[in-house]
Amino acid sequence: MTRRWRGILIAVVLVAALAAALAWFARPEPLAVATRAVDRGRVEASVSNTRAGEVEACQRTRLSTILGGRIEYLGVDEGDRVEAGQVLMRLWHQDLSARVQVAETQLATARSRAREACTVAVNAEREAERQEALAARGFVSTSRVESARTDADARRAACTSARADVATAERQLAAADIDLGRIVIVAPFAGTVAKITGELGEYSTPSPPGVATPPAIELLDDSCLYVKAPMDEVDAPRIQPGQSARVSVDALPGRHFAATVRRVAPFVSAEERQARTVDIDVDFASQEEARGLLVGYSADVEIVLATREDVLRVPTAALRTGNTVLVVGADGVLEERRVQTGVANWEYTEVSAGLAGGEHIVTSLEREGVRPGARVVAEDAARR
Template sequence: MWKWLRWLLLALLLMALYLWLSQDKTIKIKVVHASHGTVEQTIANTRAGTVTACQRAKMSLPIGGQIEKILVKEGQHVKQGQLLLSLWAKDKQTKKQQLLALVRASQGHKNQACILSEKAQKDAKRQVSLLQQKLTSEENLEQAQAQADAAHANCLALTAEVQANQAAVKNIDAYLEQNYLTAPFDGIIAEITGEIGEYTTPSPPGVATPPAVDILTDDCHYISAPIDEVDAADLAIGRPVKITLDAFRGQTFAGTLKRIAPYIQDYEKQARTVTVEVAIDNHQSPHFLAGYSADIEVILATKEDVLRLPSDLIINNEHVLVVNQDNIIERQPIKTGISNWQFTEIVQGLSTKDKVVASIGLTGVTTGAKVAIETQQTTGN
């Protein structure tokens, strides 16, 4: 008797377990309601962009030498043409003084020769007049003319010597200029490589060495960012741009598209992109620093006060999942307008009263599922 009772109880337990497992479980989900607001059609960068200084020069001296003076410090503001660094150049300065002395000496010799040439020319003319009066001979005239020509040739030769010495002075000046590093524009010194007394050398071809002075502008920046090639045809100079930076979380800066590269970047194992440059409308100096990462959104179109829904809730850009009056999930076909990564314009098929499933991807959330609404909310601004 007890044996049959045990089997009966086991069968009842198994049946109860089966019924419990096979019954429909109610899934708790979140829903949202479409709302009216602004929707922008945008193009975003594929990889992080970079804040770039409008002007930046990593300068090195064209010749090697020992650093004699460093006239600026890192972080110092400088003006265009201001001397930054110089090499030891006393040997060249001495050579210049020698050449200047040669210029003065050759100038004196040239003046002397040209005075004698002028005197010889007058003597030759006087001999011509005397010959016409038959007061001298042709031999004396020829001798006077030869002396005048020789004196004139000597004057020309010494004039050329003066010019050669002056050119040598200019040449040594050019060599001297190679010993001095000056600021090519107004900016701030970012980095200085080397100390007084150290030997600095220029970079040989194909070998990258640290620059002697790195100078950049700190009051003018722009954003450089890559855009996927599929979006390149929609870009146009002058379009408004939204700029966000990791360094300024929660803030958005206005910009304008100022340049589109005339070619596509084609790197192995990377998507093809076109580089764009965005001017910052309201520059915040010195808060922006060159090298900050930045993201951009080029605005192609804007619509105000339209019905919109978060873009990630729209499936295949064709339909959404909604909860009906019986708390059953249904597929709702819709027609969309412009969109971006955040919001999509709803043209047809949805109203502000519809309960749109926000728990996309939750296990069991599919058409025909019985659900319980956990929270309801309206899409944000």
Template sequence: MNSNTELLRQLKIDKAHKEAPGGGPPWGRIATIGGVIVLLLAVGVGAWGFFARRPVDVQVATAVAPSTAATAGAVLQATGYVTARREATVSAQITGALTEVLIEEGDRVAKGQVLARLDDNALRAGLASAQASAQAAHATVAQNEAQLDQALRDATRQEALVGRGLVSKQIAEQTRTQANTYRAQLNTARRQAQSADAQVGVAQVNLDYTVVRAPFDGVITDKAAQVGEIVSPLSAGGGFTRTGVGTIVDMDSLEIDVDVNEAYIGRVQPAMAAEAVLDAYPDWRIPAHVIAIVPAADRGKATVKVRVALEQKDARIVPDMGVRVSFLERRGEAHADAPKGVMVPSSAIVQRDGHDVAFVVADEKARRHSVTLAPPVNNDMRLVTAGINAGDTVITAPADTVVDGTPVHINPSTP
């Protein structure tokens, strides 16, 4: 009974909360509820705006101008560098101070041309000393020859006198022994003269080492020492001793080394036609072909090195230039024009609202571009004939959440 009474008391309407006079609604309570709803909506809109403005991490690639490789059936593209098969850092074969350096970067030199000279005063003195010793040795030889000749004549006369009984046989034998002694001394003097001549040769070679010459025809790409510095074939002097005078490169030996992913190395064959495009001259197409596939893989990069020969030599091609190589199924026509448009990764092209589009990064935002596509060249690249310009940064594999104006952040791991 008491419990029922308590329940009835709780259900009783407090007079303080009765409707306003005239039976109207409680406007104060409605206003409060409306304010709460507006506040919640504002918070929601603010949160949506925060997350909507948060940049999206994306992978990107650069749209590049196509080459004739696109029409010649490119089966693979790879990047690499121009290298010289014949390159040498030229140094002296002895340690010495430079008195002349006759080269500058860019100079063309011929085989045997003098590049530098070392201080040769001590070596010239050594050569003069060796020559004097050799002359003395040859004078000794001449003296011993004269003594031997006289001893032989004396021995002959003594033997004749012995036959007539005028002198004893012992005296004749002593004379003959003296002649034999002079003969032995002459042989020794001749050996000493030969040794002295060899010392002259050594001194001459050392003196010749003070002149640094070009080992082959080429171009000087680096001048490593100046007059007054000490050069040595060994780094004996630490930072105060140069180990080379300069670097010479045989420009006729230039070729390209490219690293091909081992998953695609099966597409490359020896003597395969190729086309090279230097990063410095993107509109210049250089015919090339595969020299060899180096039979060794790089475990860290999972690549195999391929040597590519350049079929055109030009002064614009220099070592260590970056280059892109397209390996071709067949040799393109010499007069073939590069197709119009730009090349982009196939993953950069997506379907939106039934149209082919690509997203270009501009001012850290994704900008939607409708594109016109040419027939596929390969599974990796597509030729875009309209809608994108060369050099544009396109988003590869854009997510469905990426729309026109979406803030983006380029992923640092982008190749």
């Protein structure tokens, strides 16, 4: 090789080396991304309510008197504990009490008359029997016997009529007592007084059909609680009574309560400007654990549909469209990998094929520049 060509070759090598050096120093810095190692663990398939549910009391009633009237007695305050059968409110009732007294007097009179009539009837029957015995021996005439028997039959009829009057008086007294019960509110079960509408001396009006009148007293049993929650109609066919669930309450962040699905509504609710939903009732696994929750708390329900133990899993947020993930290669370059998935929830997704345990995948997919072929570095490594 001549000296001229040797010089050209050296120049070409120097230019190539310089270009390579410039390309090396001009290369973009690797992107810092959040990564997660593929591991093994539990994955649950679950569904959650579409809107906030609500903590409810197993027994809750809005009580009103049957008749309207002025409040004469109010034996409780809001927040009081009451027992079943305890009188909570009574309206003015002097007129009804007077009717009860009249009915009691009429009943006493009817019973007295019945005793008198029946006593006379017994005596008349005995007299008729004596006359029949004397007639058999020829001491009295047949007409005397017939007169005695007729009198006995009449007295017996009078006794029966008097007893019927007693039964009528008893029913009249029972009706008066029923009328008296129309102005009294009695606790149907033990519980807590949630709300009272009205004060002593005010007029209490019962709620007629179709008219939204506030109840006089609202009573609830907070010793037994459950959660009612709306579920999307698409998820409803997969929900069955007896399935396990978890309840979270906004007022107690980070705390979860074990529960069980008790009821799935047999119809779909359609509310204006909202999704079509199916209401479910969820019972707390432990009422003692739920004690202290307030009726009306907003709550969320997560129903467990299926559970897989010790399976390969990835964060659900790491999945891209088409069930692909970005795997961090040994050289720091991202590789797109398609995976086969199984049971999934909002936190984890089961991977049945496409990944191996220990491989690192990107979870910060929203960052600019994160795509297949990009050079990346884990955030922890970037900080070091």
